[in-house]
Amino acid sequence: MALLHNSTSPKPEETDTAMAELPKASSDNNFPQSLLQLSLFPILLKFEEVVYKVKLDKTKGVCYGTNAGTSSDKTILNGLSGMVCPGELLAMLGPSGSGKTTLLTALGGRLTGKLSGKITYNGLPFSGAIKRRTGFVAQYDVLYPHLTVFETLFFTALLRLPNTLTDDEKVQHVEKVIGELGLGKCRNSMIGGPLFRGISGGEKKRVSIGQEMLINPSLLLLDEPTSGLDSTTAMRIMTTVKRLASSGRTVVTTIHQPSSRLYHMFNKVVLLSEGSPIYYGPASTALEYFSSIGFSTSITVNPADLLLDLANGIEPSDSKIAIDLGDSSEQEKKAVQDVLISSYDKNISTILKVELCSSDVNNFTYGKDATTRNKVNVEQWCTSWGYQFKVLLMRGLRERRYEAFNRLRIFQVTSVAILGGLLWWQTPISHIEDQIAMLFFFSVFWGFYPLYNAVFTFPQERSMLIKERSSGMYRLSSYFLAKTVGDLPLELALPTAFTFILYWMGGLKPSPLTFALSLLIVLYSVLVSQSLGLAFGAILMDVKKATTLGSVTTLVFLIAGGYYVRQIPPFIVWLKYLSYSYYCYKLLLGVQYSEDEVYECSKGEYCRVADFPAVSSVGLSHMWLDVAVMALMLIGYRFLAYLALNRVR
Incomplete structure (x- = not known):
């Protein structure tokens, strides 16, 4: 399908060129030289036919992770596939309960229970080496309330950065991250908690992102980074995330209801509806795709709003597909979702499988010296x-x-x-x-x-x-x-x-x-x-x-x-x-x-x-x-x- 190949994502050759320029750019910003080695390891993330089910306990109304196929199983993820290259920002959209956070957790190697399908990082399964190059920002900020912004980032740097750096170099790196995230005004303010006031919600989110930025992660995963924030703060945070992706990192984020300004920052979009994919591809061609299968609108709308309506089973009022099942809104919703899933299987799924098979992991590796350098001590703890x-x-x-x-x-x-x-x-x-x-x-x-x-x-x-x-x-x-x-x-x-x-x-x-x-x-x-x-x-x-x-x-x-x-x-x-x-x-x-x-x-x-x-x-x-x-x-x-x-x- 042509829509899949009109991606604005960088090609492997372009990514290699961009990544090769990172040391020079970082050096200009006075990064400690030892830190540069961490950013010279691009990660090509693939997930193929990922299925995750939970076993329902009907007597207690709770779920337990499993891959068993009994009548009491509930499918959370149903055959999700995709690929994110270094330099790309992939956004996972969908209504609440559609499986966005579950998929993100699986990609970060943090999902309990058993998954079927395949998730690889440069063609390899999740490992300690990947974990130490992965930054994961949870939806809810988990921070010590009585520490200041600087102390929070400083102690994180001491624990996560290698012993090859001196404490002074780690302090320099912390100061650089504080400057990058615009946290200078609140660097000496306490985080705050339920019992006393501290920094704002947007500043807490930036501190959480800063904790992951300290290790210069090759793979950055963010769960609802704009949740509960005003549009200006959300824009500022996503601009930072986009800049991180542009520097050669592989970035995946879940986002509930982005504004049109945020939406146009995404390179790729995965749209989920009750755990099933209904769109995967460039963000810029999503409206064109849905228009091609009959779900179009004559009015100018935020693309994210239309996508979320479709994921909820709500078709545009002037859609070319007329689905009328009387007063049964649930049946109408199910019919719209069935059409979208069927169209995905017909138009996107087959092409995506070919693309996943043809992508060459070797395009995202470096020469012998850099590869050897990145493999040193990756399985060991950073500190004693x-x-x-x-x-x-x-x-x-x-x-x-x-x-x-x-x-x-x-x-x-x-x-x-x-x-x-x-x-x-x-x-x-x-x-x-x-x-x-x-x-x-x-x-x-x-x-x-x-x-x-x-x-x-x-x-x-x-x-x-x-x-x-x-x-x-x-x-x-x-x-x-x-x-x-x-x-x-x-x-x-x-x-x-x-x-x-x-x-x-x-x-x-x-x-x-x-x-x-x-x-x-x-x-x-x-x-x-x-x-x-x-x-x-x-x-x-x-x-x-x-x-x-x-x-x-x-x-x-x-x-x-x-x-x-x-x-x-x-x-x-x-x-x-x-x-x-x-x-x-x-x-x-x-x-x-x-x-x-x-x-x-x-x-x-x-x-x-x-x-x-x-x-x-x-x-x-x-x-x-x-x-x-x-x-x-x-x-x-x-x-x-x-x-x-x-x-x-």
Whole structure:
């Protein structure tokens, strides 16, 4: 079909020439020389007969990715084919639910489930090398709210750019991207979030694009980059995207309802209707194609509006094809779609298959030296484990600098400590019941408080973790350790202050060694409690479910902690040994009292502390065994959290 060959897209020879000029152009812009190697690798993207189905769970109304062909399957993508060359901008149009984002996700190698069909990058399947040369900008901006624009891009550059660049060169590259995207005025402004105002929506979108531009991606995929933006901001963003494509990148974007100005920027268009293709080809010839099959209009319209009407099964009022099925709009819509799909199969599909088979991947490769250079270390991480840990730790501390020691949490902890100190003010050992209750309060409060805070950690960062791991930014182990270590200042500083206040106000043993050991035990319990909270959050990845499970667990640990119930029935006594509050309580008793210590149990009469019921029920021996059990809990819970995070995709 002639329409397919009237493309405004660059020919392979023209693309080679354009790409060969990139180093000179980039050098003029003072790019670090090592970065140029990343842009000398053009990618020819092909997708052929792509089919994706989901299995419907009729009882729950949810879908699961599969390629099974049962009666409960729903086809999301139905035989999509196309090709995007370096230097081209392909736009995927269609109404909501037509499969645009699903296809884009598949092209980015991020779609879970199984696809049938074939997607290749320079004739090869998706790999780690392609992933590190691919930029993916999601529809919804996933950014840390408390970082500034510069910090967001700088930390991304540190993680995604190779070790061959110095930090100064990475800073230069960040400044270049900020200038390219027009973010100079807001470079030191915080991103912002639901609870406080930051930069505008258009600026957030440009920051998201900038994160992908940092690696000079050969393949750039954007999902609804203009969604929710005004026409001027959308035009500015798409102008940037068009410029990126013109520099030799392969760019694919989904877009819901572009203006006519945006539409004329596209080299190629794929039009989808309920997962089926109804047009593929140059954007400039789309109206001509639909006019040739009878769907034309005499009035001047935005081409995108006509295409979207057709994708929705709405024919123009003055169309040459008269489809009238009475009052049944659904039947009329189905009839229009059937005509469009049939015309696509007849006029475009066959020609497209020939074009896909005849395109030569070799036209998009370079000489031996450049090819060899681009293949060096492509399968390895850009940065070392230690470097990733350092950067992630630095970023985490910077992100939490406004909330780590906020006034509300400090007030919460100190007020409880002072109130407890006043209630237990200088309690003498003769009132041993009150002293033991105070020690149990230590174990309970710092067994529950850290758990509930830790539960929020991973569910709140799920989107960020998926985004960054999908881009191959860092190892999960470096992220996990940096996250847990970064939380320690907050997790340990507040219980330290709490212990200082309540211990001395409560009149516990005034021995520096005893106080130091008591503080270490409390901090030890905090780490174990935090570990369990991290595990709950990582396993469930839902704050409501995790807090509910945490509530039930802590309630059980409270009851079985050795203070309230001392004679637990044998068939359920094992619950006591799962409670870290029990071990913390026992250790606090062990350092506060010795087995031979006595107290005045009545006037002029002294009794052994070890014989007191609340003490004898837990005992004062085998302290190192209790320490070892808590160590196993600490390691086991964190390892469980790591395994759970490893399953997040």
